[in-house]
Amino acid sequence: xxxxxxxxxxxxxxxxxxxxxxxxxxxxxxxxxxxxxxxxxxxxxxxxxxxxxxxxxxxxxxxxxxxxxxxxxxxxxxxxxxxxxxxxxxxxxxxxxxxxxxxxxxxxxxxxxxxxxxxxxxxxxxxx
Amino acid sequence: xxxxxxxxxxxxxxxxxxxxxxxxxxxxxxxxxxxxxxxxxxxxxxxxxxxxxxxxxxxxxxxxxxxxxxxxxxxxxxxxxxxxxxxxxxxxxxxxxxxxxxxxxxxxxxxxxxxxxxxxxxxxxxxxxxxxxxxxxxxxxxxxxxxxxxxxxxxxxxxxxxxxxxxxxxxxxxxxxxxxxxxxxxxxxxxxxxxxxxxxxxxxxxxxxxxxxxxxxxxxxxxxxxxxxxx
Numbered sequence: 113x114x115x116x117x118x119x120x121x122x123x124x125x126x127x128x129x130x131x132x133x134x135x136x137x138x139x140x141x142x143x144x145x146x147x148x149x150x151x152x153x154x155x156x157x158x159x160x161x162x163x164x165x166x167x168x169x170x171x172x173x174x175x176x177x178x179x180x181x182x183x184x185x186x187x188x189x190x191x192x193x194x195x196x197x198x199x200x201x202x203x204x205x206x207x208x209x210x211x212x213x214x215x216x217x218x219x220x221x222x223x224x225x226x227x228x229x230x231x232x233x234x235x236x237x238x239x240x
Numbered sequence: 241x242x243x244x245x246x247x248x249x250x251x252x253x254x255x256x257x258x259x260x261x262x263x264x265x266x267x268x269x270x271x272x273x274x275x276x277x278x279x280x281x282x283x284x285x286x287x288x289x290x291x292x293x294x295x296x297x298x299x300x301x302x303x304x305x306x307x308x309x310x311x312x313x314x315x316x317x318x319x320x321x322x323x324x325x326x327x328x329x330x331x332x333x334x335x336x337x338x339x340x341x342x343x344x345x346x347x348x349x350x351x352x353x354x355x356x357x358x359x360x361x362x363x364x365x366x367x368x369x370x371x372x373x374x375x376x377x378x379x380x381x382x383x384x385x386x387x388x389x390x391x392x393x394x395x396x397x398x399x400x401x402x403x404x405x406x407x408x409x410x411x412x413x414x415x416x417x418x419x420x421x422x423x424x425x426x427x428x429x430x431x432x433x434x435x436x437x438x439x440x441x442x443x444x445x446x447x448x449x450x451x452x453x454x455x456x457x458x459x460x461x462x463x464x465x466x467x468x469x470x471x
Contacts, residue, residue, distance in 0.1 A: 117431060120454075120458070120459075120460070121454060121455065121458070122451035122452075122454050122455050123431055123450075123451060123454070124451060125451075150410070150411070150413065153410050153413070154407055154410050154411060156431075157403070157406060157407070157410070157431050157432070158410075158431045158432065159271050159410065159413075159431070159432050159433060159434055160410065160413045161269070161270075161271075161434050162431075162434075162451070165451075
């Protein structure tokens with residue numbers, strides 16, 4: 113998995129977000145075995161204690177479960193994964209709304225912009 | 241019990257004070273960044289901890305005892321400068337380390353060297369600077385020590401070598417041992433650190449968990465460092 117750890121906020125919390133995204137996008141499929149702590153630490157380039165803390169938090173949130181000797185697995189529960197997907201989506205939407213409102217747009221204006229986004233690729237942003 | 245403890249630790253070179261009244265404890269299982277600008281006392285602290293220097297005042301204790309013959313069995317030290325005889329082959333160095341240190345795990349070292357595709361029959365002086373540094377780190381990390389003192393392990397190597405070195409530190413992690421990494425290249429190491437110690441002009445400025453610091457300040461350790469040491 114591609115790890116995105118940008119230095120903002122605790123690394124363990126960023127790792128939790130990364131794994132959550134992995135679960136929703138299917139990088140870690142339902143019921144799939146997760147890498148062991150040390151493997152995950154190496155992959156993400158972090159301290160094993162940090163990886164351990166992230167996994168413990170994911171367990172606490174019911175997204176991951178441990179089997180005594182076999183390791184840790186992603187939940188197989190479709191409802192839980194669907195709720196997680198919605199939670200991540202809500203987070204994105206809230207952040208987007210905050211940004212747009214800071215730019216001075218009302219909810220209605222934002223909605224109409226979403227329905228009809230102008231193509232801003234290619235650097236011709238200011239033609240209008 | 242703390243594997244490294246400093247109490248009122250001071251070191252003076254003539255009239256110049258390199259460390260002043262340092263109080264510090266490092267517990268096993270932690271990877272600690274010893275961070276400070278050049279000349280802040282990082283190397284002095286490390287040399288005091290492995291008995292290469294004697295305190296002017298105060299105490300430094302390794303596993304409860306003053307540095308000496310016994311503590312050298314517990315401490316694995318990577319000096320700031322290359323210190324291995326350059327005429328020796330990599331293989332020869334494995335034997336050398338095995339003879340010196342009872343806790344040297346030759347199989348682990350051989351395994352790490354093979355990952356690097358370094359021919360053990362080559363002499364150290366015929367390796368690239370990056371590979372020489374990697375060999376030295378592999379030797380140091382292949383001991384089953386209680387305290388690893390790494391003085392600037394990532395200074396002067398390219399980013400790929402840096403990743404290898406940090407990966408080796410993570411791979412060698414042992415919950416019963418502590419690792420102290422001195423560096424001023426914080427952005428590169430901060431993800432690997434449990435705790436950070438900032439020292440400046442021989443004094444302790446800050447001793448905190450890296451994640452707590454990031455959480456409280458809403459910044460990376462690197463940014464906090466730049467703020468604290470702004471010139």
